[in-house]
Each structure stands twice: as structure tokens, then as C-alpha cells.
Amino acid sequence: MVHRVNASHIGGSLSMADLLAVLYTDVLRVRPMEPLWPERDRFILSKGHCCSIVYAALAERGFFPTAELETFGRNGSRLMAHISHKVPGVEFSTGSLGHGLPFGCGKALAAKKQGRSWRVFVMLSDGELDEGSNWEAILFAPQHRLDNLVAIVDYNKLQSLGFVSDVLDLAPLADKLRAFRWAVREINGHDHGQIRAALTTVPWEPGKPSCLIAHTVKGKGVDFMENSLPWHYKTPNATQLQAALAQLPEGQ
Amino acid sequence: MRNAFFQELSAQARRRPDIFLVVADLGFSVVEPFAEEFPDRFLNVGVAEQNATSIAAGLASEGYHVFTYSIANFPTLRCLEQIRNDVCYHRLPVTIVAVGAGWAYGNLGYSHHAVQDIGILRTLPEMTILSPADPGETRECVQWLAAHPCPSYLRLGKAGEPSLHTVQGIAEGPLEIVRGTADSALVCTGSILKVALEASAQLARQGVSVSVFSCPWLKPVSAEFLKPLARFRRLVALEEHVAAGGLAELLRTYLPRSVEVDSFAIPETVMNEVGSQEHLRQTARLDVDSIIRAVR
Numbered sequence: 419m420v421h422r423v424n425a426s427h428i429g430g431s432l433s434m435a436d437l438l439a440v441l442y443t444d445v446l447r448v449r450p451m452e453p454l455w456p457e458r459d460r461f462i463l464s465k466g467h468c469c470s471i472v473y474a475a476l477a478e479r480g481f482f483p484t485a486e487l488e489t490f491g492r493n494g495s496r497l498m499a500h501i502s503h504k505v506p507g508v509e510f511s512t513g514s515l516g517h518g519l520p521f522g523c524g525k526a527l528a529a530k531k532q533g534r535s536w537r538v539f540v541m542l543s544d545g546e547l548d549e550g551s552n553w554e555a556i557l558f559a560p561q562h563r564l565d566n567l568v569a570i571v572d573y574n575k576l577q578s579l580g581f582v583s584d585v586l587d588l589a590p591l592a593d594k595l596r597a598f599r600w601a602v603r604e605i606n607g608h609d610h611g612q613i614r615a616a617l618t619t620v621p622w623e624p625g626k627p628s629c630l631i632a633h634t635v636k637g638k639g640v641d642f643m644e645n646s647l648p649w650h651y652k653t654p655n656a657t658q659l660q661a662a663l664a665q666l667p668e669g670q
Numbered sequence: 671m672r673n674a675f676f677q678e679l680s681a682q683a684r685r686r687p688d689i690f691l692v693v694a695d696l697g698f699s700v701v702e703p704f705a706e707e708f709p710d711r712f713l714n715v716g717v718a719e720q721n722a723t724s725i726a727a728g729l730a731s732e733g734y735h736v737f738t739y740s741i742a743n744f745p746t747l748r749c750l751e752q753i754r755n756d757v758c759y760h761r762l763p764v765t766i767v768a769v770g771a772g773w774a775y776g777n778l779g780y781s782h783h784a785v786q787d788i789g790i791l792r793t794l795p796e797m798t799i800l801s802p803a804d805p806g807e808t809r810e811c812v813q814w815l816a817a818h819p820c821p822s823y824l825r826l827g828k829a830g831e832p833s834l835h836t837v838q839g840i841a842e843g844p845l846e847i848v849r850g851t852a853d854s855a856l857v858c859t860g861s862i863l864k865v866a867l868e869a870s871a872q873l874a875r876q877g878v879s880v881s882v883f884s885c886p887w888l889k890p891v892s893a894e895f896l897k898p899l900a901r902f903r904r905l906v907a908l909e910e911h912v913a914a915g916g917l918a919e920l921l922r923t924y925l926p927r928s929v930e931v932d933s934f935a936i937p938e939t940v941m942n943e944v945g946s947q948e949h950l951r952q953t954a955r956l957d958v959d960s961i962i963r964a965v966r
Contacts, residue, residue: 511759520724520752
């Protein structure tokens, strides 16, 4: 998909591939044939630039035909290169960072007010935690006891122009979030067992929103993309695509 | 206008269980009655307008018609992208309410001068913009908004403006408050209508009978909507807003070129002094004497 239209953000998409696989297999209560099922869990991709892999997950899950993935980013396609709510299964369009978590707070608050049991999962990048609007929401959620809200940080340690630790260090991230009164867990974001164990047991503390800090590797699974800043932007050419696909396990 | 807004919002909330009020820690002594009567539909998010707007959008996406309320530029420019992306793009029923239109809070300084808001918000798709002149227009605006939840902006003055007229029909076209005989008319949006009415009364005593229109409905508009103004040779547009994106520009866009539009607006310069609304209006020729000179 990304190769065909010279798109970017393959690195940040691969870093959350395992998280998405577990979310859409074992965690999210959704009905692909009924995308607006009222009792569905709401998944919000706040790092909207990494939408290609979410479209792929939705198609694999049956929200729309996988053949449509061929149109990603092409003229006239609804599969916009930043996530779009025009696509079945997508709750919210993003692309500007720092919008997903505040919007998710509004949804989680609505669920509480209306006595509904569905949950809100928001996928954030590490770099976007530079945005002040996220910290407004991080203050807000525990104040209103939004334990139906789960923030997942794809902590791949690389942002647009460099390492997070060099640009604007988030460390100690877990301590910061705990100080803001969130329930926090840190896991290996590529270990399906750890991801499943964490996300199938939320909320971890009644009355508190949950934040899963998933330590990940940008470009995970392709040796020449892993931990490599250029792959925030670069498009794999035909040779690179073949080399990358050859590294993936059979049948994936 | 502020008091009329809250009274009407409460009246609507009694009938409509979807109405929700989100404030960003402003509105002391005016939000409390709503908060006490509708505790489950009131939220103070703290001093955080970006969060307020996105949370409003999130609530709206789950069935509420959310009103966000704050002062001057805080609920609009501070969180403009949240309005553009979260509210307008998703076509969610969020009504942004700002008090302090124009120089209503003139002595509080430039941060509190809301003089670019209409022009900026007019560029957003799906947006409805209402800019009432007095308490009566404010009530009708709230009634219309409650009946038609949509991405919208309600631009209010402050508390204590007098009632200026009883003409209704904000959604049908500009309201003709004074019907004159001359081929020119004064057209206003917002509380500057009071100045226009005083000017027209003095002009009438001098034998010049001009019509006065109030135009609380600023978006969406069309040539058809503005048709009552097309019969004039000349319009004098009065607005407490910069010319860019404002009322005069709107009139020139949608009216036939045969209609001459004179603009009385706020200069696009930083206002470096404070003062009462009346004082600041005089600095921009938005006063009775200047208008009379322009019309005669």
C-alpha cells in the first residue's frame, strides 16, 4: 500500500502492528458487519499518519474488502493517507496530533453519563505527547474517573526529527502518568502475550483511566527499517519492498 | 445578551435532554443556575479550551448537542483547529459561544478584543454563524440552534444591552428594524445596531429616512437570503470586527454589483489603548456622528 503511492510512515505503522493485531483479535468488541453497533468499543487512532496498517487491520477483520486497500492514497479514494472517519470502522479522523485523547475523553464521559459499558481505546505516538492538548486530557481523565478509557502509547523512541530523548524527553513517562493519577503498565509492545494480558484486564484500577506504555521498535520486523529515523518518511522502493517482505514470517 | 443566553439555554435544556454545557472555567455568577439545574449536563473542564472543544466534539459524537462557553477569543481562536477538525470536519453538533464580541470588553486589553473571529470562522465548512444585536435576537438564536443542532458559533456581546426591537425571523434574511424611504440603508451585525438606530433617528429628524437592518445570521448566506438588501443603491455596513471576512465583505460577495457597500469596521491594526466600548468605537468611526456624516 505504502510503496504503491509513495506514502510515508511505514516505520510508525510497523511499530504498532502487534498492538493492533491483538486489539482487533482479542480485545475490541466490534462487529465488522455492523460498524456503528451502539455497544461497540471505540478505537481512536490519534497518530493518524500511521493509518495504513489500521486500514489493513479493518479490512482483514472484515469491515470492508481487502481489495479496497489497493486504492490507499490514490486519486478519489476514501482511504486517505491520514485516518478518515469515512472508512467503515474508523471512529474519528486525525492527522493533526493531540486530538485523539481529548476527543476520547468526551466519548468516555458520554458513556459514563449514559451508563454504557463500551470502552474507548486511544492509540498515541510518543512524539505527539509533546502536544499540550494531550496533557489537558491527561489531567482531565482521572479527575472524572474515566476508567473506561485506555490510552496506548506506541513508545518507539523516534519522532519526526530525531530520538525522543534528544528532541523533548518524555522520561520518566510512567512516573509522569502515575503522578497524573493514571493506572500505568509498561510492556514489550511486540509480545502478544503481554499485550493481551494487559488489554484484556482493563481497567486495572477502578476509577482510574489506564495507560499502556508499549515499548516498541520503529520499523519492527524489517532489519533495515528498525530504529531508523529515515523510515519515518521513506517509501520502500520495489527492491526494498521485496527484501522487507522476505523477512516477514510465512503467511503474514 | 449573556443573561438572555443563559435563560434561554436553560429553557431549551428543560425541553431537550440532549443539551450539554461545557465551560472552560469562566462564567462566574452566570453559569451556576444551569449547573445546579442540570448537573449531569454541565462540565467545567478547567482552563483548557482545546480540551473543552475536543471533549465537546466527543460528547456530541455520542448524542449530545454541546454548547461550549467562554470569553472573547478563548473558545474560538485558542482552539481553532479543534473547531475545524473535530467539530466541522465531523459535522458534530457543537455550538461555540463567546461573550465579549468586538470591543465589549474594551478596557481589558487586546487579548480580550474579539475582532477577527467572524472572518476566521466564516472560512470553515459546515459552520453556522450567528451574531445577535440584543437580548431578543439572542433568544431567537438559541431557539434556532437548539432546534437545529449543528457546528455553529454564537457571538454574544456582554450583559446589560438594551432590547432594541421585536422583529423575528433571523433564519429568513436580514431583519428590517426601521423601514425608510431613502435608497440607502444601514446594515449591522451585533450590538452596534444600537448606534445605527440612534443615527437613523437623528437623520430622520433632519429629514433623511434611511432603513436599518440587523443581520444576526452571517453563515450560511446566499444572494437569495440577502435579497431584501438588493433593492438599495447604497448600503452602509457597520460591524465591530475587522473588514477582512466581515459583514461588508459578505454583502459585496453576495449582492449585485449595482449595490454600493460602504464599510465601517475596525482597522486591522493592534489597538494599543484600552477604553470603554463607546470610546473604542469612536476611534474607529463606529459612532453616531460618523455614521450620520457618511449617510448625508
